[in-house]
Amino acid sequence: MKRKQARFTVVVFLVLLFGLSLANALKKDTIFSENENRYLAGKPEWSVARFFDGVFGQEFETYLTDQFLGRDAWVSVKTLAELAMGKRESNHVFFAKDGYLIERHDASELASSYYEKNCSYLSQFIAAQTEKLGMGRVQVLLAPAASQVLTEKLPAYAPGWASRELSDHLRPLLPEGTLVDVQPVLAEAQDSYIYYRTDHHWTTLGAYYAYRVWMNARGETPWQLDDFQAEPLSHTFLGTVYSKANYPFAEPDTMYRYCPVREDIRVTVTYNQEEEVTYSSLYMEEYLSQKDQYPVYLNGNQALTRIRTNVEEERKLLIIKDSYANSFTPFAVNHFQEVQMIDLRYFNGSLSAYIQGEGITDLLFLYGGPQFIEDRNLGKLLR
Amino acid sequence: MVFSSLLFLFIYLPVILVVYYVAPRKIRNLILFLGSLVFYAWGEPVYVCLMLFSTLVDFIHGLLVERFQSRGQTRRAKGAVASSVIINLGLLGFFKYSDFLVANVNALLGTSIPLLRLPLPIGISFYTFQTMSYTIDIYRGEARAQHNILDFGTYVALFPQLIAGPIVRYGTAADQLTHRRETVDSFAGGVQRFVVGLGKKVLLANTIGLVWSGIQELPVEQMPALTAWLGLLAFGFQIYFDFSGYSDMAIGLGNMFGFHFHDNFQYPYESKSITEFWRRWHISLGTWFKEYVYIPLGGNRKGLGKQIRNIAIVWALTGIWHGASWNFLLWGVYFGILLMMEKLFLLPYLRKAPSWVSHVYTLLAVLFGWLLFAFESLPQGLGFLKAMFGGFGAGFVNGDAVYLLYTNATLLIILVVGSTQLPKRLLAKAMELLQRHENAAVLLQNIGLVAIFLISTAYLVDATYNPFLYFRF
Numbered sequence: 001m002k003r004k005q006a007r008f009t010v011v012v013f014l015v016l017l018f019g020l021s022l023a024n025a026l027k028k029d030t031i032f033s034e035n036e037n038r039y040l041a042g043k044p045e046w047s048v049a050r051f052f053d054g055v056f057g058q059e060f061e062t063y064l065t066d067q068f069l070g071r072d073a074w075v076s077v078k079t080l081a082e083l084a085m086g087k088r089e090s091n092h093v094f095f096a097k098d099g100y101l102i103e104r105h106d107a108s109e110l111a112s113s114y115y116e117k118n119c120s121y122l123s124q125f126i127a128a129q130t131e132k133l134g135m136g137r138v139q140v141l142l143a144p145a146a147s148q149v150l151t152e153k154l155p156a157y158a159p160g161w162a163s164r165e166l167s168d169h170l171r172p173l174l175p176e177g178t179l180v181d182v183q184p185v186l187a188e189a190q191d192s193y194i195y196y197r198t199d200h201h202w203t204t205l206g207a208y209y210a211y212r213v214w215m216n217a218r219g220e221t222p223w224q225l226d227d228f229q230a231e232p233l234s235h236t237f238l239g240t241v242y243s244k245a246n247y248p249f250a251e252p253d254t255m256y257r258y259c260p261v262r263e264d265i266r267v268t269v270t271y272n273q274e275e276e277v278t279y280s281s282l283y284m285e286e287y288l289s290q291k292d293q294y295p296v297y298l299n300g301n302q303a304l305t306r307i308r309t310n311v312e313e314e315r316k317l318l319i320i321k322d323s324y325a326n327s328f329t330p331f332a333v334n335h336f337q338e339v340q341m342i343d344l345r346y347f348n349g350s351l352s353a354y355i356q357g358e359g360i361t362d363l364l365f366l367y368g369g370p371q372f373i374e375d376r377n378l379g380k381l382l383r
Numbered sequence: 384m385v386f387s388s389l390l391f392l393f394i395y396l397p398v399i400l401v402v403y404y405v406a407p408r409k410i411r412n413l414i415l416f417l418g419s420l421v422f423y424a425w426g427e428p429v430y431v432c433l434m435l436f437s438t439l440v441d442f443i444h445g446l447l448v449e450r451f452q453s454r455g456q457t458r459r460a461k462g463a464v465a466s467s468v469i470i471n472l473g474l475l476g477f478f479k480y481s482d483f484l485v486a487n488v489n490a491l492l493g494t495s496i497p498l499l500r501l502p503l504p505i506g507i508s509f510y511t512f513q514t515m516s517y518t519i520d521i522y523r524g525e526a527r528a529q530h531n532i533l534d535f536g537t538y539v540a541l542f543p544q545l546i547a548g549p550i551v552r553y554g555t556a557a558d559q560l561t562h563r564r565e566t567v568d569s570f571a572g573g574v575q576r577f578v579v580g581l582g583k584k585v586l587l588a589n590t591i592g593l594v595w596s597g598i599q600e601l602p603v604e605q606m607p608a609l610t611a612w613l614g615l616l617a618f619g620f621q622i623y624f625d626f627s628g629y630s631d632m633a634i635g636l637g638n639m640f641g642f643h644f645h646d647n648f649q650y651p652y653e654s655k656s657i658t659e660f661w662r663r664w665h666i667s668l669g670t671w672f673k674e675y676v677y678i679p680l681g682g683n684r685k686g687l688g689k690q691i692r693n694i695a696i697v698w699a700l701t702g703i704w705h706g707a708s709w710n711f712l713l714w715g716v717y718f719g720i721l722l723m724m725e726k727l728f729l730l731p732y733l734r735k736a737p738s739w740v741s742h743v744y745t746l747l748a749v750l751f752g753w754l755l756f757a758f759e760s761l762p763q764g765l766g767f768l769k770a771m772f773g774g775f776g777a778g779f780v781n782g783d784a785v786y787l788l789y790t791n792a793t794l795l796i797i798l799v800v801g802s803t804q805l806p807k808r809l810l811a812k813a814m815e816l817l818q819r820h821e822n823a824a825v826l827l828q829n830i831g832l833v834a835i836f837l838i839s840t841a842y843l844v845d846a847t848y849n850p851f852l853y854f855r856f
Binding site for chain 1: 388389390392393394396397400425426428429567568570571572574575578586590600601782783785786789790791792793794797821825828829832833836837838840841842843844845846
């Protein structure tokens with residue numbers, strides 16, 4: 001190599017190496033990553049003991065990775081490089097048609113050690129409650145993941161398990177007619193905007209279709225779509241799947257609320273039995289200015305949510321739920337004098353005593369299917 | 384510490400470069416030595432003492448061998464060499480093989496001697512081999528004893544090759560320890576080598592490694608043949624790009640500090656016989672076993688019977704060197720048998736056959752070898768082999784296999800091409816074409832290096848997956 005050329009290579013490398021190193025050394029730590037929705041690792045605590053058992057070293061490397069200058073941009077570069085290499089996914093997220101980012105759900109999830117346990121907890125709980133509340137009063141609805149519904153948008157031959165595998169397994173463990181299978185109806189509607197492009201949840205429209213199947217299963221008449229007016233809440237929603245894939249060119253989602261137009265439904269919402277603070281809306285619009293906008297629906301995940309309405313049906317619905325219910329519940333609210341939601345991740349106490357004490361008349365268990373399989377709190381159903 | 388980490392790239396490397404080049408020549412070995420201790424202690428704060436102990440022992444033994452030799456006390460000199468070898472192999476045996484031994488004794492005699500469960504000191508298989516070469520080389524008169532413990536310590540601990548080789552024989556390094564000259568040319572060559580190695584490890588090995596670990600998680604009974612073949616290919620590419628990438632980084636870093644180490648890999652997947660493969664794969668290890676085991680045992684000079692025996696010994700040892708487990712021994716024996724067969728009758732046929740035939744033979748033989756290497760449990764390996772031939776009735780292909788194939792097609796093509804000398808030739812050709820536009824050629828080359836470096840950094844920042852295969856050795 002000629003001397004001049006060698007010098008050029010050395011200079012380029014050193015500028016790059018020292019430039020990045022210095023910039024990183026001078027950069028202030030970021031405490032919270034809005035994009036990843038988590039606290040980033042801080043400088044680890046130094047002690048001789050922590051050094052010698054290797055903890056300090058590991059934590060320091062995590063710290064460097066988390067705090068690296070322009071972290072999000074680097075991660076995007078990686079995603080783009082992978083796409084350029086012909087990959088159709090990144091970090092377990094498929095790059096699907098029509099700008100959809102769809103979470104991948106491998107069949108190995110069905111091997112989760114919680115799967116059988118959760119089915120058994122649910123089966124015992126539902127049997128006992130059906131006996132108390134009566135047939136037709138208790139339903140189980142497991143929301144399929146986007147990958148199990150939007151099958152035509154997925155890359156060709158994309159792997160994953162079908163929601164049928166879960167429902168076929170669970171159906172015989174529950175009283176007849178209890179399991180509400182919404183997948184066929186959603187799959188039928190897969191050309192509509194029923195799942196977010198950048199989030200793992202169904203959209204409000206998707207939740208509406210599920211609501212309709214549920215009402216029919218209860219032998220009641222659901223409201224029609226034109227009984228509502230769809231009002232956009234936000235046009236800038238980038239959800240969890242976006243954060244996972246970190247694809248810089250993702251198109252933000254629109255979040256809607258469906259407002260009843262035929263009847264004047266009024267609500268009073270309280271959270272976690274703090275009766276002195278009440279809200280007159282199901283939507284918490286202050287969240288729309290945050291990175292994570294999803295809690296706009298019913299304040300996100302609260303241990304206990306109580307919604308009183310002016311509906312003159314003297315019955316009380318309890319929804320035991322994860323976040324899939326947050327956009328679903330506003331449809332249910334129109335049919336009950338009171339709707340309560342319990343999130344078992346945060347609720348501690350005896351569920352059956354609570355149901356009895358509150359005079360609950362109707363029950364819905366609503367979880368995302370893949371979330372149900374791996375949930376670690378369903379033992380609380382039997383408390 | 385590993386090279387392919389943000390810690391190494393953006394803290395350790397810049398600091399050691401500055402300190403090293405700012406320091407006067409006289410203390411540069413001291414800086415490399417201390418820097419290497421920090422490098423090692425980061426991952427092994429306790430075992431660094433073990434390495435220092437090994438260094439001290441061999442330093443003293445080297446002096447003893449030299450003294451006995453100079454007085455003509457050959458028998459004592461031999462004794463000192465033996466003592467050094469015993470101590471080194473003792474360390475290696477204790478830390479690497481004792482649990483393997485205990486477990487087998489327990490299984491055989493029905494005893495229940497408790498396992499020690501010692502974590503393997505990083506790089507012990509490499510540095511004990513290096514230091515053994517030192518005393519042996521002095522005994523043979525191929526090197527002179529080092530009288531400066533600092534220079535010797537620098538040789539043993541030198542961070543570029545400390546934890547995963549190449550195994551630098553003392554003879555190669557002796558002169559460079561005291562008389563090396565750092566030049567811009569060698570630094571620039573080092574930069575190129577290092578960045579290419581980084582890309583091989585981070586962009587290629589880690590990425591194809593994910594494919595392999597994904598396939599490994601699938602239940603083997605339902606695995607179609609195509610998936611199984613893809614899996615084994617993925618492992619073969621992972622191990623090559625991982626290890627050769629690491630060697631490139633080591634050699635490149637050595638160049639940056641004025642050292643010149645021999646190549647450790649020379650496009651082994653281009654080989655047309657197993658004999659050739661092992662001359663091009665992990666060259667420094669093969670050379671070591673040849674120099675210090677095979678030839679001392681008589682090599683091929685004492686008749687065919689002895690030669691076969693010697694091959695058997697060397698390859699059993701090579702196998703078990705790769706890990707304290709039966710599958711590695713089996714892997715070594717497998718290659719030993721292939722090599723014997725080639726020596727006895729196969730080689731002439733391989734030379735006469737069309738080159739694609741001998742190439743396919745070699746690749747298949749290596750690939751099935753990786754099956755032994757990848758699965759510690761023999762039943763698991765056999766299960767995977769069965770899946771490769773559709774033995775479970777899962778057919779040849781399913782949707783998942785098609786998905787795996789087409790989403791990794793580009794990567795596989797890059798890996799295939801990257802295993803050959805084609806990129807090197809193309810680059811040379813391109814440079815020739817651009818001869819008249821020298822600056823453009825240089826610019827293009829550097830843009831390429833910068834791109835590899837930056838994209839590798841991006842992959843490291845998003846490092847959910849950055850395993851390093853060679854910590855086990």
